[in-house]
Amino acid sequence: MRFFASARHILLACSALGLGASNLAYAANTGKTAEPTAIKRYLGDSDMPFSRAVQAGDFLFLSGQIPLNEKGEIIRGSIEDQTNATLDRIEETLKLAGADFSHVIKATVYLSDIALYEQFNKIYKERLGSNFPARSLVQAKLAGGVDVEIEVQAWVGAQNSPAKH
DSSP states (O other): OOOOOSHHHHHHHHHHHTSOHHHHHHHHHHSSOOOOOOEEEEEOSSOOSSEEEEEETTEEEEOOBOOBOTTSOBOOSOHHHHHHHHHHHHHHHHHHTTOOGGGEEEEEEEESOGGGHHHHHHHHHHHHTTOOOEEEEEEOOOGGGOSEEEEEEEEOOGGGOGGGO
């Protein structure tokens, strides 16, 4: 058996084993260990077993948002009404972390029926302005019988803030 002779070989071996090669690379190159990334959880209003959002370093990950009113009750009605209510919740959650739609870098949209795409897209365009993130759209049966759910990720790093450019 041949021993690994360099940090590069050790990193490759650890990467293959899933042992955190990025931290090992940092240690190999600097002689220091990496500081753990600060994680902040934004808890929801309900007793559901997930956070409304989680900030890990400069990234903010929102759980899928559905059309709920201030009391946490599902909003029924047109896809336009449901889309606006869902985007309101996203906007509210982004504000908790000091962000807005201009910080969103990725959105995943779930529609109960792909036939709702045009009506959904009209409201989505109006609300996001010209700050379109990368986006995926999936047709799915959604919890609570709603027609739309949106999950977003945002970049909230101060040095890369859209407001700074």
